[in-house]
Amino acid sequence: GAVVSQHPSWVICKSGTSVKIECRSLDFQATTMFWYRQFPKQSLMLMATSNEGSKATYEQGVEKDKFLINHASLTLSTLTVTSAHPEDSSFYICSAAGGQYSNQPQHFGDGTRLSIL
């Protein structure tokens, strides 16, 4: 089955630094990748949808200059949290769709726990 790998799984950094999270599709070409944010004990909130080679589409209320998304290849999308602050601490999850799995539901990565001190 489809495999989506997310890295790192956990990161702690100081306030003001930028953090990059990678999402890779290991066995298929992910035309579309989705980035979600999950607060403790809450559901997933879709942040943005990215299509390979084009600009990401951000959901209402998500700052695109704060959360930079790049989807430059069919197997890799990155989310960069710029000038991170404690309120950006959260669990970030990516998912991917495309290739031979284009008719299936999105396949999810294992998530990245981001803690900003």
Add this chain to the structure above:
Amino acid sequence: GDSVTQMEGPVTLSEEAFLTINCTYTATGYPSLFWYVQYPGEGLQLLLKATKADDKGSNKGFEATYRKETTSFHLEKGSVQVSDSAVYFCALRMGNSGYSTLTFGKGTMLLVSP
């Protein structure tokens, strides 16, 4: 807009008890319906799905039936195990494409004790 409503948790059960987690939806049209499971510290795994009315999705002893008349997709399992402890999310998607966005419920935590 489209939405999913799940029963609030946590649901606390003893091992081998019967499980029901209620899920209802609101959508314009006929969505596909899903149950995802999230184990602590992990991402989401698809548990089961149904794409049209009266379809029954099943996997690992879990079942859910797509009920158009009641706009529901309740998750059931006849005998839960400690290893089933997790958060369960009901979700809907308009269309059959993987490129379509998913709308999630708030999740229901299940705690199973030995």
